[in-house]
Amino acid sequence: MSIAKTFRGGIHPVGHKELSSNKAITVMTPPVEVIIPLQQHVGAPCKPLVKKGDIVNKGQKIGDTDAFVSAPIHASVSGVVKAIEPCWHPTGARVEGIVIENDGEERLDPSIHPQNDLDQLDAQAIRAIIREAGIVGLGGATFPTHVKVTPPSDKRIDTLIINGCECEPYLTCDHRLMVEHPERIIYGTRVLLKALGISKAVIGIELNKPDAIAAMEKAAASYPGIEVVPLKIKYPQGAEKQLITALTGKEVPVGGLPMDIGIVVNNVGTAAAIQAAVQWGMPLIERVVTVSGEGVSEPHNFLVRIGTRLSELIEAAGGFRGTPKQVIMGGPLTGVAQFDLSVPVTKCTSGILAFNHLRTARQPEPCIRxxxxxxxxxxFLLPVTIVRYADGGKLDAAVEWGLLNCMECGSCSYVCPANRFLVQSIKLAKQEVQAQRSKKTS
Ligand code: SF4
Ligand code: SF4
Structure with missing residues (x-):
């Protein structure tokens, strides 16, 4: 038996996946009200296409922009627009949001109809469907997918990678999707291959998901160009560059993009969303979210409408177990702590985790080198050196040592025996450098 592939570096945090990995996806009852932020993606925010008092249909496009790097948003329920007002985004940003009161009729928008047979669609038609459906990277990056499948003419793409790693502890939404809907992911993979005009796809799945590997291998069996590759269990294998190295042995150049070496990466959730857009005509109005952590009574994987408040997911999972000290949107290593549970689920919400202890409660001590x-x-950075310069206010030196190449995975902080706030210092320093640069250019 060959040795499973992986990348260099990384960590092995305790997975805690058992809390929800065997919990089948539960369809959550749509809430009485949804809040749909106009910015749920990398790129330009949408402008509202509706106004207060308008009646909207489920799946109706309610926000869009002419910008290429952006993605439209859609009503996740039918009902009436109650307000268009600033709302909190789970990333901590304050953005405009459209509040819709659900009329419970689940009235589908007339624009929704199954698209043509895949054989009838060319690359341009597929890109248009993906864009109109508002599909973005559902692994957390939220980069608009139609942009990813429209590489510049000087980039020659030969491989599509589908990311089924889900390497962050606790999260199991992608795992369940692969176990329960492998054929949807394979269909979405075929759509992506056609959009890119290539025939080779590799699906990377970590070895802690044997049932997902088996389901995906079975679904892919009829498609010789699609290969499922088991990977060692390691964090952050789901990060684009690390996944590429693990699967192909190739390195994305520093400061470069996967397409510079002929590769496009998409998440399994994104592939499933593409299937829904093409085969069912459905835009991205719902996603699978893991609700877990020791502070949750009954961990679940929910299929939930975009715009549902986080508090409603916690309630649907039986409420809190004990008194939570921390609620996090996303995984415990890269997620964002939440201070207000009335914020909505967005396209980037892979998980809601509750803990009865603070993960960052330990006091930092001097570096022991x-x-x-x-x-x-x-x-391949020297986090200790970068942080020394960053904390000392020597940002130019920190940049020289690779500050901006840090992908904020948190592995350095996780292993530091002195509890140094390494990734936190790096994040702050990166923000400071970016602020200084935009000041200079404005
Ligand atoms: S320096 Fe950045 S990329 Fe390296 S381990 Fe720390 S957070 Fe991850
Ligand atoms: S892991 Fe912590 S203690 Fe060790 S060298 Fe890095 S910063 Fe210093």
Whole structure:
């Protein structure tokens, strides 16, 4: 038996996947009200296409922009537009949102109809469907998918990678999707291959999901160009560059993009959303969200409408177990702590985790120069050196040592025996550098 592939560096945090990995996806009852932020993607925010008092249909496009790097948004329920007002986004940003009161009729928008047979669609038609459906990277990056499948003419793409790693602890939404709907992911993979005009796809899945590997291998069996590759269990294998190295042995150049080496990466959830857009005509109005952590009574994987409040997911999972000290949107290593549970589920919400202890409660101590942060850094940086410069206000030196190449995976902080706030310092320094640069150019 061959040795499973992986990348260099990384860490092995306890997975805690058992809390929800065997919980089948539960369809959550649509809420009485949804809040749909106009910015749920990388790129330009949408402008509203509706106004207060308008009646909207489920799946109706309610926000869009002419910008290429953007993605429209859609009503996830039928009902009446109650307000268009600033709302909190789970990333902590304050953005405009459209509040819709659900009339419970589930009235489908007339624009929704199954698209043509895949054989009838050319690459341009597929890109248009993906864009109109508002599909973005559902692994958390939320980069508009139609942009990814429209590479510049000087980039020659030969491989599509489908990311089924889900390497962050606790999260199991992608796992369940692969176990329960492998044929949807394979269909979406075929759509992506056609959009890119290539025939080779590799689906990377970590070995802690044997049932997902088996289901995906079975679904892919009839398509010789699609290969399922089991990977060692390691964080952050789901990060684009690390996944590419693990599967192909190739390195994306520093500061470059996967398409510079002929590769496009998409998440399994994105592939399933593409299937829904093409075969069912449905835009992206719902997603699978894991609700887990020791502070949740009954961990679940929910299929939930975009715009549902986080508090309603917690309630549907039986409420809190004990008194939570921390609620996080996303995984425990890269997620964002939430201070208000009335914020809505957006396209980037892979999980809601509740903990009865603070993950960052330990006091930092002086660095003992053990080098562990250097050993695990998957970007081959010297976190201890970068942080020394960043904390000392020497941002130019920190940049020289690769500050901006840090992907904020948190592996360095995780292993540091002195509890140093390494990734936190790096994040702050990156923000400071970016602020200084935009000041100079404005
Ligand atoms: S320096 Fe950045 S990329 Fe390297 S381990 Fe720390 S957070 Fe991850
Ligand atoms: S892991 Fe922590 S203690 Fe060890 S070298 Fe890095 S910063 Fe210093």
């Amino acid at each position: 053990c080098g562990r942060c250097v050993d695990v850094c998957p970007a």
